[in-house]
Amino acid sequence: MIREYLKNEISNLKPAKISREVLENLYREIQHVLDWCLNNLMLDVCSHYIELLDDLASKLAKVRLAKSVDFTISEDSIDKEVINLSLGIVERYFKLTLKGFVDSEGYVAVVVKSSDLVVDGKHFSKGALTTLKIHKALLLEKLGYIDIVS
Numbered sequence: 001m002i003r004e005y006l007k008n009e010i011s012n013l014k015p016a017k018i019s020r021e022v023l024e025n026l027y028r029e030i031q032h033v034l035d036w037c038l039n040n041l042m043l044d045v046c047s048h049y050i051e052l053l054d055d056l057a058s059k060l061a062k063v064r065l066a067k068s069v070d071f072t073i074s075e076d077s078i079d080k081e082v083i084n085l086s087l088g089i090v091e092r093y094f095k096l097t098l099k100g101f102v103d104s105e106g107y108v109a110v111v112v113k114s115s116d117l118v119v120d121g122k123h124f125s126k127g128a129l130t131t132l133k134i135h136k137a138l139l140l141e142k143l144g145y146i147d148i149v150s
Contacts (some may be wrong), residue, residue: 057094109149
């Protein structure tokens with residue numbers, strides 16, 4: 001599944017469509033490999049596989065962003081900072097997704113860092129453990145209000 005997705009992503013000029021079904025299939029494939037590693041006590045293989053997934057997620061995020069942005073940004077451009085910030089969020093999204101931290105409904109577990117946080121009308125105190133939609137969680141994490149459990 002990973003091979004097919006990568007082949008599709010690399011061979012097209014536009015970003016490949018990633019449906020919830022594709023993500024779930026990728027997650028199942030990754031989980032299958034990690035289960036095999038753990039069941040066969042191949043922890044070094046698991047560690048190496050996780051490192052490869054991290055690298056893959058970073059490169060995949062960069063490729064998808066490059067495809068989405070059809071222009072080159074100069075080193076001294078103010079846009080570079082915004083693009084790098086966006087890229088960091090996209091990379092984090094791929095890493096969380098590929099490692100199975102995003103559930104089938106698009107939620108992730110988070111720990112609240114701020115003293116009083118209000119999300120969708122719900123109040124959370126510092127240290128609270130809850131779940132949030134991945135897109136909200138990524139932004140709140142970048143702002144320093146929460147930590148995503150990973």
